[in-house]
Amino acid sequence: MEQKSVAITVTSGKGGVGKSTTVASVGLALAQLGRQVCVMDTDIGLRKLDLMLGLENRIVYDLVDVVEGTSKLRQSLVRHKEYPNLALLPAAQTRYKEEVTPAQVKQLVDDLRNEFEFIFIDSPAGIEGGFRNAIAPADRAILVVNPEIPSVRDSDRVIGLLESADLAQIDLIVNRVQPGMVKDGDMLSVERVQNHLAINLLGIVPEDRRIIRSSNTGEPVVLDGKSLAGRAFNNIARRINGENVPYLDLEESSLINRIKRIFHIA
Amino acid sequence: MSFLNMFGKEKERPTAATADDRLSLVLSYQRSDIDERKLKQFQARLIDLCDEFGYDVVGQVEIRPQSRPRDNTTILNASIPVRLRVNTDNEESADL
Numbered sequence: 001m002e003q004k005s006v007a008i009t010v011t012s013g014k015g016g017v018g019k020s021t022t023v024a025s026v027g028l029a030l031a032q033l034g035r036q037v038c039v040m041d042t043d044i045g046l047r048k049l050d051l052m053l054g055l056e057n058r059i060v061y062d063l064v065d066v067v068e069g070t071s072k073l074r075q076s077l078v079r080h081k082e083y084p085n086l087a088l089l090p091a092a093q094t095r096y097k098e099e100v101t102p103a104q105v106k107q108l109v110d111d112l113r114n115e116f117e118f119i120f121i122d123s124p125a126g127i128e129g130g131f132r133n134a135i136a137p138a139d140r141a142i143l144v145v146n147p148e149i150p151s152v153r154d155s156d157r158v159i160g161l162l163e164s165a166d167l168a169q170i171d172l173i174v175n176r177v178q179p180g181m182v183k184d185g186d187m188l189s190v191e192r193v194q195n196h197l198a199i200n201l202l203g204i205v206p207e208d209r210r211i212i213r214s215s216n217t218g219e220p221v222v223l224d225g226k227s228l229a230g231r232a233f234n235n236i237a238r239r240i241n242g243e244n245v246p247y248l249d250l251e252e253s254s255l256i257n258r259i260k261r262i263f264h265i266a
Numbered sequence: 267m268s269f270l271n272m273f274g275k276e277k278e279r280p281t282a283a284t285a286d287d288r289l290s291l292v293l294s295y296q297r298s299d300i301d302e303r304k305l306k307q308f309q310a311r312l313i314d315l316c317d318e319f320g321y322d323v324v325g326q327v328e329i330r331p332q333s334r335p336r337d338n339t340t341i342l343n344a345s346i347p348v349r350l351r352v353n354t355d356n357e358e359s360a361d362l
Contacts, residue, residue: 149285
């Protein structure tokens with residue numbers, strides 16, 4: 001029987017690389033494409049995804065409530081007002097990750113599969129219990145990496161764990177790339193990161209000040225048409241949706257390049 | 267940086283290249299999960315082997331793992347500076 005929905009865990013080796021930003025942005029972009037999407041926060045004790053989507057004030061029940069039977073799954077899902085195709089299953093903020101087991105999270109995701117085409121699981125940083133909960137129900141994984149030594153080193157370890165979990169596909173997103181630094185020889189290039197990790201490249205996202213603005217306002221950066229990072233996340237969503245989309249030219253928006261184009265130098 | 271280079275300032279090695287080398291080494295150790303003690307024993311055995319075959323080790327011995335992620339294998343690169351030992355016993359007997 002053909003599987004109608006796909007569960008994708010978004011993970012990383014270290015914290016702060018942009019997992020929640022990726023889940024919120026790609027989830028919303030897919031919802032904009034008309035797909036039924038659920039984004040699920042498994043970072044129990046430290047939830048963040050609700051803030052990224054501007055849904056923090058609408059949470060009544062959370063993931064742990066569903067697992068414990070305090071609430072029904074449908075009651076705990078928070079639908080986005082403007083994009084009703086998108087729903088959030090928030091993490092509990094006042095509980096401990098030990099209260100949930102991988103088998104319980106797997107059951108929860110299996111229940112969500114009836115209603116959603118894409119289920120994104122936002123994994124906590126690190127490789128402890130929370131990580132095992134996040135990968136237990138996954139069909140695929142997306143690894144978010146920054147082009148720097150600690151992030152790549154930790155990601156390499158995570159790839160080993162994901163491979164031992166027999167996931168069908170592990171994709172790579174290189175986030176917070178600064179083309180100027182790469183050009184000056186001060187930042188690892190995407191090619192070098194990909195060569196080291198040897199997994200399929202799903203997307204390249206540039207460093208973008210608009211990300212900070214978007215997380216402050218609770219409006220994912222994909223809604224900002226001027227943001228290059230937003231366009232990169234939109235392209236990633238379209239690739240997940242099965243489209244063949246070329247990678248962005250990250251240098252196209254730099255001031256010098258714009259001036260060069262004006263004077264027909266480049 | 268390129269502006270300074272115009273005035274003949276010596277070009278520095280890009281820091282990304284240094285990071286790349288460091289990353290290669292770090293990942294190689296991590297993937298092969300090599301025990302430092304075992305590596306030292308291996309190094310001592312190689313020196314003994316050189317001695318057995320008539321070579322004197324004349325510098326620092328370096329053994330570096332290098333990983334190939336595509337086929338998930340590790341290569342051990344050993345750098346052993348040696349000099350062919352001069353057989354002094356024979357020379358002395360010839361003098362006599």
